[in-house]
Amino acid sequence: MSEGNVVIEPVEGKKGRAEFVDIGRAFAAREPHWVPQLRSEQLELVDPGKNPFFGHASHQLFIARRGRKAVGRISAHIDRLALELPREQGFGPGAGMFGYFDAADETIAHAMLDKAEEWLRSQGMDRAIGPISMSIWEEPGLLVKGQDHDPMIMMGHHPAIYREWIERAGYARSKTLLTYDLDVSIDFPPLVRRIVQSGKRNDRITVRPVDVKRWDDEVETILSILNDAWSKNWGFVPFTNAEIAYAGKKLKPIIHPDLNVIAEIDGRPMAFMLTFPDLNGVLRKVNGKLLPLGWFHILRWMRKPMGAGMRVPLMGVLKELHNSRLASQLAFMMISQIRDAATEKFGARRAEIGWILDDNQGMMAIADAIDSTVNREYAIFEKPLLS
Template identity: 60%
Template structure:
């Protein structure tokens, strides 16, 4: 009779281990036609404290599961010092730690990995675990529980259905759902939205402008200031820091197009913004994670003048003092309409995706409903007392 397999969980301790950590996702998801293999170079940078600005205020430990010496699962356990200072009623606060980047060959390995992450968090004095969050709340929070039948857009996660049962089997309870909405952007918006936009265009106090890419740092600072104010009362909010903004700027600058990012000014003051990105996933999916030997040339050609099916709105915000006013929705509708026009005429896009949006964010849900968009993906964040 053969001996049962030996399963071990060990911390990632070297560059070779980090490569194994990254490579596992490609093997476990290779059979899913809707999974988008990220560029391996970017996946490696995301878990490298020297190359990810999030680590300036966070600490993480990666773990590998091995069965008879072969990698069979992975998970990260991490804490964010800024999240620990946030009000508990907003979801985080003292004692809250996280785990993410979770994948495994089977339920047994999955359970062992979650238990290991919990032990690490307890050792750091954490009393509650939230997951999956991979790794910053601004990166890929939540587990996909609806929308397996199509590929995610840029900066969104995609997970195998069985992970849900493994997480819930470890006694985790849902705490928040994050929604994305899709819509046909070749169609004009309903008449009431068109009237609101037209009224805004007649209002001399309002100016909706494109960003100026030649002043990238200045524009980014304006957007960051609005974002940190607009989102400050939201569930799960952690302020973005300058090192994180610098990292995002480096990664996204090649797909920043001036007519797809708008800043709304009221009486000359920037009060709202909307960021729209061409869906880079459409370009990188065929590359299978590598720019070699010719992937780099294909990607550079695409970046020169992207033509894509989908545009994604990852972030928009209106300063807090306007959020309950009619002006807030008017500014949002104007930015959405102006970007819709550019997306369809210049980039030949036909589909838009907005999100993620908190399921209880009534203002944003109302805007999504008004432009007749529909929920296409749902991500769930879970919690557990340690």
């Protein structure tokens, strides 16, 4: 496809994927609060031979060029598991996606979106949803609030102008994802402390650290709760067995047991909360490079991430407890136990909770109750694809 003197080409092979990733890194580096990520990890995410997401997805990557210069990139992809969901949950039949969106100007942005839409339409899709890069569990949404501070681990960071370009291409916001900032050096309000103490007096309730010696089993427990707890949420796509194994392997190096807990009632796992030290701090220091000594600094930091910010990317309570006082109590107990460990053992002062869907009233109420405030917003847009 050619738009004026801009040519948009499909990406092929290992070399093409490497260029696709490097283009994204070059665009991201223009942003003052961008944090360089590990290139090897970014390559793995777009490699069908390594990322199990592609076991249930088809895709095409594109690069835009003006002359010999790369001036943009975009992905078009279809998650077959997402097609099986009800439309009222955001995806469903006909839902194609775009992601990895970067452009030098609005003309290029619209040309790339047109190309992604053309590919999705050729695959029988009737809607384009994005940006989602590339699984809903990786980096969903476009940053529309919060460009004035560094992102935390596994969160995207995008120029504010991208929102205008996407909207002027005919897209409307479909969903907003929120992250909440929390000062963990300050104790929780009295009401929350009373709820936590009440739970601690209940002999039926146990909140325990994950057991890293049984890590594979713990991952299965956590993700089975997640698949149940989130099953009715907007945008939910269940983890496959291959993705569960992959996630467990990738997450194990950054897991500190005291920061990741499972809540049980009468010995039955009912809820979980994961917390990751913010690796972005050390990635900035090593400029996202493992060589020559980046690997050494990262490994040393992971053993004892003192003073790091903490991110709570995932929590879940089994669906049978939803809308109950017990669900909130378990959440407060897990948050409180992790907060104590983060401050006492790692000297943490700040945490970020999210993302949280803007219609998840239960989680938003919990975030408000512990005096956290919204610090970042991510938007997911949608557009009908006319034949």
